[in-house]
Amino acid sequence: MRLIDTHFHYDFLPPASRERFKAGIARAGVEIIAQTVRPSGFIELEGENLPMVAVGYHPWHIDDNYERELEIFREALPRTRFVGEIGLDFAPRRLDDVSAEAQIHVLTSILDAVRASSLSHILSIHTVRSADMVLDLLELRLDSDKGVVPAKSFVPIFHRFGGTSDELTRLIRAGGYISVNPLMLRTKRGRAYVAQVPVDRLLLETDLPREPGSGDAAEVVAAGVIAALRETVADVASLRRMDEAELKNALANNAKTLGI
Numbered sequence: 001m002r003l004i005d006t007h008f009h010y011d012f013l014p015p016a017s018r019e020r021f022k023a024g025i026a027r028a029g030v031e032i033i034a035q036t037v038r039p040s041g042f043i044e045l046e047g048e049n050l051p052m053v054a055v056g057y058h059p060w061h062i063d064d065n066y067e068r069e070l071e072i073f074r075e076a077l078p079r080t081r082f083v084g085e086i087g088l089d090f091a092p093r094r095l096d097d098v099s100a101e102a103q104i105h106v107l108t109s110i111l112d113a114v115r116a117s118s119l120s121h122i123l124s125i126h127t128v129r130s131a132d133m134v135l136d137l138l139e140l141r142l143d144s145d146k147g148v149v150p151a152k153s154f155v156p157i158f159h160r161f162g163g164t165s166d167e168l169t170r171l172i173r174a175g176g177y178i179s180v181n182p183l184m185l186r187t188k189r190g191r192a193y194v195a196q197v198p199v200d201r202l203l204l205e206t207d208l209p210r211e212p213g214s215g216d217a218a219e220v221v222a223a224g225v226i227a228a229l230r231e232t233v234a235d236v237a238s239l240r241r242m243d244e245a246e247l248k249n250a251l252a253n254n255a256k257t258l259g260i
Contacts (some may be wrong), residue, residue: 001248003030003229004255006179007084007124007159007205009212010034010050011041017218018048024222030229033260035085035124037061039072042080052260054082054124057110059089059103066106074113077121081259084124085159086110091128108137114154115141121154122258124179124205131163135170142174155258159205160184161193168193172201177254179205182228185235195239199250200257202236204229 010032013021025032033052036042042055055076057069077083088103089095114121127134138156156176160183161168171178178197181204184190194202206228209221216224237247 001029001245001252002255003028003233003248004204004251004260005030005032005206005208005225005229006157006203006260007035007181007207008032008225009037009085009207009209010048010053011036011045012209012212013218013221017221020218021222022050024219025225028222028226030226032225033082033084033122033124037085039069039076042076043072046079052082053080054084055080056083056085056124057106058085059087059098059106059126060094062098062102062106066102070106070109070113073110077113077117078119081119081121082124083110083114083121083154084157085126086123087126087128088130088134089126089128090130090133094128104133104137107134111137111141117153120259122260123154123156124159125156127158127161127163131158131161131167131171134158135167135174138176139170139174157203160190160207162187162189165193168197172198177201177203177258179203180232180236181205181207182231182235183207185232185239191239194236199240199242199247200254202251203254204232204251 034050035054036056037058038061039055045053157179159179160181161178180194206225208225233244237244
């Protein structure tokens with residue numbers, strides 16, 4: 001059964017290693033959604049023959065050129081159903097680099113473009129000390145009663161979620177998902193959330209590689225992705241007291257529901 005890494009930083013791999021990486025994961029039945037950290041990075045990956053590439057603008061990578069990157073985002077959006085990595089990071093050291101105001105402006109611009117799109121998009125969202133603000137922005141745009149857009153015009157996935165229980169409840173009520181990786185399962189809070197969230201709102205991720213320009217060999221990165229996904233399945237099944245095959249089937253159904 002296929003395993004899908006919904007949050008992999010393919011753009012962090014050195015170009016010369018990418019074909020070997022793809023071959024390595026394909027042999028294990030693993031697929032990826034390739035996240036990007038700038039819209040211009042999506043353009044660079046369009047010739048890579050990847051079935052699932054997301055156009056994103058990571059809050060860590062916002063700079064003085066953000067209006068041009070937002071133009072690129074709007075131009076690229078009709079060519080993919082996947083958006084990520086986007087979001088907000090309100091950790092103090094990140095706010096020293098990019099103000100909350102700039103981050104909110106960029107994310108709001110992205111969500112407005114998604115809202116106006118004719119496609120239904122799947123969003124992979126970074127929320128560090130900011131889940132409440134992100135949810136505020138999402139809920140406004142998902143509220144069909146206010147005449148903004150039809151419900152489910154996009155689906156939010158909070159990757160490696162670390163917010164509060166109330167924020168998780170809001171996300172689920174908004175039709176959202178969480179994507180889980182081994183690091184999330186190392187925390188008491190993360191394990192509790194994975195055990196409690198409805199199984200039909202769970203997805204897998206690795207968030208690998210950790211840094212751009214990874215010096216690891218392609219085969220090492222591929223093996224790391226495969227191992228992380230299998231480890232996550234085993235740990236989540238144990239936490240939820242499910243058979244691994246049953247969990248894999250549920251995860252496959254979740255991906256099918258999203259059209260992945």
